[in-house]
Amino acid sequence: MDFNLTRIDYAQIGPTGKRSMKIILANQNPKKKKSRFLDKIVCGAYNGVLLCFGRKNDETQVSKYIYGIEMFLCGERKFSHFHDCVDANSYLCTDQINDVLCLPVVEGSWVGRGITPIIACDDKTVKVLEGSQLSYEVGLKDIPSVLHLFLNDGGLSKQKVLYGTKDGNIGLLELPPENGILIWEVPTKSSSAVTCINCYCLTGRSTPDIIIGKEDGLIEIYTVDQTDQITFYKSYASFSVHFQCEECIASIQCGRVSSPDFDEIIVCSRTGWVFALTTEPIRRKSIDSMIALSPQIEVKVQELSFYLKICRSELEKLERKVYEERQKYHETISQDGIVPVTAPRFMIHDQYKFSKKTACFLLVIDSIIPIDYVLLQSDVPVDLLDDEKNSASKNALLATYRCQTSTTRIEIGIRSVEGQYGTLRAYICPKIYPRICQVRTYEIKPLMLHYRVHQFDSSLPLNVLKINGNFTLAEAHQWLRMLLLDIPDRSPTQNFVTFNFCSAFTGTQMQAIYSRGSAVFQSDNISTITIIRDVLSKEITKRQIKVDIQYSKL
Numbered sequence: 001m002d003f004n005l006t007r008i009d010y011a012q013i014g015p016t017g018k019r020s021m022k023i024i025l026a027n028q029n030p031k032k033k034k035s036r037f038l039d040k041i042v043c044g045a046y047n048g049v050l051l052c053f054g055r056k057n058d059e060t061q062v063s064k065y066i067y068g069i070e071m072f073l074c075g076e077r078k079f080s081h082f083h084d085c086v087d088a089n090s091y092l093c094t095d096q097i098n099d100v101l102c103l104p105v106v107e108g109s110w111v112g113r114g115i116t117p118i119i120a121c122d123d124k125t126v127k128v129l130e131g132s133q134l135s136y137e138v139g140l141k142d143i144p145s146v147l148h149l150f151l152n153d154g155g156l157s158k159q160k161v162l163y164g165t166k167d168g169n170i171g172l173l174e175l176p177p178e179n180g181i182l183i184w185e186v187p188t189k190s191s192s193a194v195t196c197i198n199c200y201c202l203t204g205r206s207t208p209d210i211i212i213g214k215e216d217g218l219i220e221i222y223t224v225d226q227t228d229q230i231t232f233y234k235s236y237a238s239f240s241v242h243f244q245c246e247e248c249i250a251s252i253q254c255g256r257v258s259s260p261d262f263d264e265i266i267v268c269s270r271t272g273w274v275f276a277l278t279t280e281p282i283r284r285k286s287i288d289s290m291i292a293l294s295p296q297i298e299v300k301v302q303e304l305s306f307y308l309k310i311c312r313s314e315l316e317k318l319e320r321k322v323y324e325e326r327q328k329y330h331e332t333i334s335q336d337g338i339v340p341v342t343a344p345r346f347m348i349h350d351q352y353k354f355s356k357k358t359a360c361f362l363l364v365i366d367s368i369i370p371i372d373y374v375l376l377q378s379d380v381p382v383d384l385l386d387d388e389k390n391s392a393s394k395n396a397l398l399a400t401y402r403c404q405t406s407t408t409r410i411e412i413g414i415r416s417v418e419g420q421y422g423t424l425r426a427y428i429c430p431k432i433y434p435r436i437c438q439v440r441t442y443e444i445k446p447l448m449l450h451y452r453v454h455q456f457d458s459s460l461p462l463n464v465l466k467i468n469g470n471f472t473l474a475e476a477h478q479w480l481r482m483l484l485l486d487i488p489d490r491s492p493t494q495n496f497v498t499f500n501f502c503s504a505f506t507g508t509q510m511q512a513i514y515s516r517g518s519a520v521f522q523s524d525n526i527s528t529i530t531i532i533r534d535v536l537s538k539e540i541t542k543r544q545i546k547v548d549i550q551y552s553k554l
Contacts, residue, residue: 003202005236005265005277008258013043013137013272013348015368018063018099018146018195019043021268035074035347041266043274065117067102072117074100077445077490079119079129081259089132090236095488099147103175104158106282113177118161120144122486124452126163129177134467138180139259139454142356143486148197151208155228162210164194165352170212172228183228191357192216200254202263202279203233213249215364216411221275226382236277247271247409248349270349271368271408273547287348329433346430352442354451354485359504360385360415361448365440369430371410373402375437380422380444385413419531421482446535447484447510447528456511458522462554463529467519467536473497474516479536503528522554 024040065072067242071082074097081089103116117129125137126144150160150172160183161173171185188194199208210230222230248270257264262280267273268452325446349366355453365374376384403410414424422444429437478490484501491497501510508525521532534550540547 001374002354003279004281006279008039008264008276010257010266010274010276011043013274016043016250016268016270016272019251020063020385021253021266021274023253023255023257023266023476030240032241038260039257041255041257043268046540062097063218065101067115070102070115074119079117081115081117089129091119091132091134093121093130094490097121097122098143098145099159101147101149103161104149104154107156113159116175118147118175119148120163123488126161126173126175126180128180134180134209135181138173138175138182140171140182141163141185142169145193146195146197147553148230150199151180151224152199160228162197162199163211164197166178166193167356168192168194168214170194170197170222170230170302172211174471175524177283184230186230188212188214188220189232190218190326191215191355192218193353195254196256198252200263200265202254202265209233210217211252211254213252213267215248216270217247217249217409219249219252219267219403221351227354245324247273263542303360319540326433346432346438348438348440350426350428350440350550353459354448355413355505356451358413359449363412363414363424363426363442364409365412365426366407366409366427367428367430370406370408371403371430372414372429372431373400374410375400375427375429376412377425377427378417378422378444380420382414382416382424382444385415416444416448418449419534420444421448421535443485445483445485446531447501449505450484450503450528452486452501453502453509456500456509456522460509462522462524463526464552464554465521465529465533466550466552467521467540467547468517468550469545471517471519473514473516475545476516479519479539480512480514481517482539483532483535 004371021041026039030208030265061073061075061433063074069084071085073080073082073523076096077093079091079093079097079100080087097119099120101118103113103118105115106113119127119129121127121352122143124140124143126140126147127137128135139162145166146164148162150162154160157174159175161175163173164170168188168191169185170188172179172183174183182361194212195215196210196213200211201208202221203209204212205223207224207226210224212220212222214220216234220235221233223233224230249267250270251268255264255266256262257266257276258278259280262278264276264278266276291501296424346367346369351362351364353360353364365371401410401412424444425439426442427437428440429435474491477487477497480499481487481489487499496513496515499512501512502508503510503525506525508523510521510523510525510528513520521529521531529551533551
């Protein structure tokens with residue numbers, strides 16, 4: 001079944017986050033969509049309260065999931081499970097947690113399964129928990145950013161989970177009580193991160209379709225066959241003629257809100273826009289029907305024109321009042337010795353992430369207020385790459401990105417030569433008065449083109465750098481964080497720690513094995529070992545740590 005989508009704007013609320021919107025179905029039977037009642041939309045913004053739940057924890061909550069009376073909250077590293085608002089279980093993760101959900105409870109003495117939380121972490125794993133313990137983990141090729149139950153209920157086995165990654169891939173996992181399986185992973189139409197997933201029957205097939213929302217405003221629809229394989233169906237870009245989003249999509253739901261006969265994709269953006277993409281076709285009445293209803297139409301047109309004149313006059317008054325107040329404000333602050341005592345606050349959501357496909361870093365800046373320009377300052381040489389969505393002309397100004405009117409999102413590609421390290425600062429100036437800006441700082445690592453992997457091929461000829469001395473495990477961990485990104489802030493609890501990396505630019509590999517008093521770095525690229533030796537030699541000399549550095553080949 002082919003269909004076109006038309007945008008319908010519903011409301012604009014405050015800034016929103018992940019899973020901040022849900023649909024209350026008028027008909028609770030999923031097999032019967034037809035109902036004389038309409039579905040309802042529930043949205044939660046940062047400036048609203050639905051449930052007051054107090055707990056002693058200073059960590060910011062990044063994700064949550066509700067399953068009956070079970071509530072799962074995740075901070076940056078801590079997972080907490082509450083049963084009827086009472087603390088039941090907790091788990092401390094070494095890497096940052098991105099999302100959480102719970103598998104459906106299956107009753108039965110032989111095949112039964114209790115509460116099973118699932119968390120997606122920055123170490124490119126999906127972890128399955130049992131109580132407060134880690135049951136097992138499944139390694140992925142990229143960092144998982146969002147989780148969703150397959151077909152909204154876990155599929156036939158009730159243990160299948162969809163995931164989206166920060167590199168724009170989606171995959172399907174089978175998570176039995178022991179040893180999870182990666183069924184498939186496919187790339188989507190852009191490399192932007194997947195922010196939300198929903199399953200709903202839009203195409204009229206026997207199985208629900210998969211609808212995903214992405215960080216760049218792209219919405220994609222995939223169909224599911226009887227073997228749980230997916231096929232790309234349609235995509236709706238933020239720059240297409242169907243609708244204009246041009247900002248990160250925070251939540252996606254499906255239902256029938258404006259009409260009981262036509263399905264809709266309900267979209268909530270990060271800045272608070274709530275709109276729908278409806279399958280209802282735009283119908284044009286024939287000339288005969290217009291002529292037959294001409295008296296009634298004429299009366300309605302007159303009524304609408306009257307109300308339109310009233311609205312226009314009120315709008316003109318408001319615009320005039322705003323202009324006068326703004327002029328008074330400018331005249332006041334332009335006088336000598338008068339400085340504004342308050343500055344308006346505005347929220348910035350920024351990301352500094354590595355793209356393996358382009359071998360560069362993407363600086364993504366989202367703002368509620370339109371951005372006027374972004375000024376970049378770096379103490380090391382960097383290349384600013386052109387982006388197809390950026391309207392700037394071929395890097396005419398290498399340090400300043402000036403935005404067009406009503407631009408709330410900007411992506412900047414940044415690449416540096418490995419071996420150089422320092423700090424990149426972004427000065428973000430919105431279109432508000434008085435002129436203010438926010439400063440964000442990002443680290444440029446010596447091995448910034450390396451990303452974490454799970455495997456390491458030890459059969460290749462390797463260059464080895466060994467460092468032995470009087471240093472702790474935490475100090476060795478901080479050395480690794482100085483060299484590379486995607487390293488946890490806190491050192492792992494194991495006595496011996498191993499990290500594997502791959503270069504997106506050259507395809508070479510690197511392995512770091514360290515413990516108390518020993519650190520070993522192996523790579524099939526001599527340049528990588530040289531960079532590690534130079535950077536760590538400066539740091540060790542500055543800290544005045546006595547060590548023995550040896551170099552060899554395998």
